[in-house]
Amino acid sequence: MDSTLACLAAWMPRQRWYAAKGRPPSLRLVSWWDLPSHEAGADVRVRTFLVADEGALPTVLYQIPVVARATETVTADPAHVIGSPEPGTVFIDGPFDPAYTSALLQLVLRGGDAFGPQTVAVGHHTGLVASEESPTGRVVTGEQSNTSVIYADARIPVICKVYRQLHGGFNPDIELQTALADDGSPRVPRTIGWVEGTWPDLATAHGTVNGSLAFAQEFLPDVDDAWRAALLSAARGVDFHEPAFALGTATAEVHLALGHLFPTRPASPADRRDTAATWARRLAIAIAEVPEIAERREAAESVYHRALEVDWPPLQRIHGDYHLGQVLEVPGRGWVLLDFEGEPMRPMLERIRPDLALRDVAGMLRSFDYVAGSLRLDDPERSPQTMREWARGARQAFVSGYAAATGTTLDPRHPLLAALELDKAVYEATYEARNRPTWVAIPLRAIARLVERPAAVA
Numbered sequence: 001m002d003s004t005l006a007c008l009a010a011w012m013p014r015q016r017w018y019a020a021k022g023r024p025p026s027l028r029l030v031s032w033w034d035l036p037s038h039e040a041g042a043d044v045r046v047r048t049f050l051v052a053d054e055g056a057l058p059t060v061l062y063q064i065p066v067v068a069r070a071t072e073t074v075t076a077d078p079a080h081v082i083g084s085p086e087p088g089t090v091f092i093d094g095p096f097d098p099a100y101t102s103a104l105l106q107l108v109l110r111g112g113d114a115f116g117p118q119t120v121a122v123g124h125h126t127g128l129v130a131s132e133e134s135p136t137g138r139v140v141t142g143e144q145s146n147t148s149v150i151y152a153d154a155r156i157p158v159i160c161k162v163y164r165q166l167h168g169g170f171n172p173d174i175e176l177q178t179a180l181a182d183d184g185s186p187r188v189p190r191t192i193g194w195v196e197g198t199w200p201d202l203a204t205a206h207g208t209v210n211g212s213l214a215f216a217q218e219f220l221p222d223v224d225d226a227w228r229a230a231l232l233s234a235a236r237g238v239d240f241h242e243p244a245f246a247l248g249t250a251t252a253e254v255h256l257a258l259g260h261l262f263p264t265r266p267a268s269p270a271d272r273r274d275t276a277a278t279w280a281r282r283l284a285i286a287i288a289e290v291p292e293i294a295e296r297r298e299a300a301e302s303v304y305h306r307a308l309e310v311d312w313p314p315l316q317r318i319h320g321d322y323h324l325g326q327v328l329e330v331p332g333r334g335w336v337l338l339d340f341e342g343e344p345m346r347p348m349l350e351r352i353r354p355d356l357a358l359r360d361v362a363g364m365l366r367s368f369d370y371v372a373g374s375l376r377l378d379d380p381e382r383s384p385q386t387m388r389e390w391a392r393g394a395r396q397a398f399v400s401g402y403a404a405a406t407g408t409t410l411d412p413r414h415p416l417l418a419a420l421e422l423d424k425a426v427y428e429a430t431y432e433a434r435n436r437p438t439w440v441a442i443p444l445r446a447i448a449r450l451v452e453r454p455a456a457v458a
């Protein structure tokens with residue numbers, strides 16, 4: 001391995017976005033491109049590497065922007081230094097370096113391009129923010145599957161998400177959010193632009209793939225997300241009925257809009273078989289990684305089986321990884337939904353298919369349970385019953401808001417909703433085992449409850 005790859009391979013496993021937790025990557029350099037640096041007189045190179053982790057199954061392609069600076073000029077926080085591939089040069093994690101953040105925004109706002117071997121990165125903009133603006137960027141703090149940079153001092157503040165794992169095709173995050181915003185929906189931030197690219201296809205020797213590299217959207221400053229609002233409410237014992245009802249309404253509005261913006265179709269026998277196969281696959285993965293789940297296997301399979309015996313509603317495009325952290329409470333505008341990329345651990349081909357809107361309802365129901373679960377983890381003295389009652393009230397209000405806005409009677413005991421909630425808890429067990437092992441108790445408790453008392457809101 002050359003010194004650049006060795007340097008990246010040593011650093012990647014410590015990054016939140018690195019998928020194969022606990023295993024060092026087996027890297028191959030796929031391509032790269034350089035962006036212009038506007039720093040006068042500085043010895044700096046702004047290069048984005050595309051590297052494949054061939055130890056992963058299937059292979060994962062990562063986007064790694066790096067700023068290379070002469071050692072004596074480095075002022076970066078050591079936490080953001082990747083390493084020194086050769087004497088005299090230091091690699092800095094691009095999103096934490098102004099040379100990269102300003103080059104990235106210029107690529108979007110000016111609609112420029114950058115070339116590399118069999119590779120091109122192209123910026124697209126909607127004209128919402130003027131190209132002569134050059135605000136400074138700072139990385140979003142907190143847990144993220146990707147890396148986002150906020151440009152708060154632009155005329156319209158911007159947040160630009162750099163996708164860490166790359167996939168072929170237009171990222172549903174950009175596709176769905178932009179379609180909703182263009183349709184006039186206030187339920188999503190407006191799109192400012194994106195970067196798409198072409199790079200060598202990992203599956204063939206000579207082909208190339210097109211896909212999304214970054215997404216710039218309107219940044220909504222000084223707002224809380226629903227996770228924080230719900231945590232505060234539960235910790236203080238304050239009823240969350242009204243915000244949860246409004247969240248149900250906002251969710252329904254987005255589903256109705258997606259239903260008319262994108263094709264819908266009846267759930268065919270093949271769709272039902274594919275969904276059942278996904279449930280089974282996710283259960284098998286969870287059992288392999290969290291062996292306690294094995295004792296629930298048969299009970300879980302019965303829950304899935306019951307869902308296959310009832311009628312299913314038509315399929316449509318959905319959010320796909322819906323939880324309280326994906327929703328912002330914006331004064332004067334209400335709930336605003338983010339991050340339509342779907343679950344990071346789900347294959348992209350499954351994420352872009354029409355799906356069950358109830359999957360999003362199930363995701364949010366799980367999230368209210370997480371509020372109760374995380375508060376109990378923080379303070380084991382907290383009354384489990386009070387927490388459960390808080391979650392039950394919020395879940396009921398959310399379902400009522402959703403049903404009222406869709407004009408349907410959403411039966412919280414519907415076997416399909418129960419199966420989707422169980423599937424989400426199973427996914428969460430794997431997610432927590434890989435990312436936050438001390439939280440795995442939250443989905444484990446939920447799985448136990450859901451297989452014994454399926455399809456209950458409480």
Ligand SMILES: Nc1ncnc2c1ncn2[C@@H]1O[C@H](COP(=O)(O)OP(=O)(O)O)[C@@H](O)[C@H]1O
Nearest residue numbers: 140144145146147159189218219220325338339
């Ligand atoms: N348009 C926005 N306005 C304000 N904050 C945002 C916006 N987009 C994202 N954020 C913040 O950044 C966090 C991460 O964004 P998200 O799209 O969920 O990234 P990821 O795909 O990496 O999980 C969100 O939880 C939210 O707090």
Ligand SMILES: O=P(O)(O)O[C@H]1O[C@H](CO)[C@@H](O[C@H]2O[C@H](CO)[C@@H](O)[C@H](O)[C@H]2O)[C@H](O)[C@H]1O
Nearest residue numbers: 143144145321323324325343344366367370428
């Ligand atoms: O936001 P992401 O797209 O990165 O989603 C992943 O990470 C989420 C955690 O950050 C995870 O959500 C789980 O934890 C939340 C609390 O932190 C909780 O509200 C959710 O209900 C729970 O699923 C999500 O599953 C994962 O895909």
